[in-house]
Amino acid sequence: MFKERKLYRVEIIKECRSYTKYSLLGIRNSSMLDSSLIKSNEYGVIPKGIKGWVVRKWGRLYFSPDVNQEGLEYFTPSEQPHVLIPFKKIINYYKRLGLEEKE
Template sequence: MLKTENLYRIEIIKPCTVSGILNGLFGGFYPFAEEDEYIKKNWGTIPAGTKGWVVKKWRKMYFSADENQPEIKLFTPTDQPYVLIPYSKIKDAYKKI
């Protein structure tokens, strides 16, 4: 079994669009369609201020957001807050903390 290795903590400093990845993962299903307009408008975007880890798994780097953040549902499904976002989507939009 391959282990996930936490490399360093980060904070997103500018919004990152990940909607193309989410559509592939969830088949274009938007689990928050009934929610407010802010969520509908920003679905698929990691907002500035989001914190998490850059992790290494399967010999590749990913972003893993902390679960208990108010806007995590903009880029994760309700029943699965642990989603690995490819590092390439956030590489120029974070700072180490």
């Protein structure tokens, strides 16, 4: 139940907002050194083209983006690119790539 299980790969096909810059996640993910990023309209937005896995963990579905992609800085903490985003945030913004992990 607590183990992370990769279900299938997805790609974001439309920009989608994962949080606003004034939310708790926005404050946590902000970099004090890069104020231009916080002022950007892209802050908190998952850009088109980001790829990752839909995973099941703790009995819920999440989107886990692959690391080392351009655009991760807008919605992940700079020092921690491994994040789990609730699946409901991307539900109408992705296409399934069809790659499934074998058990």
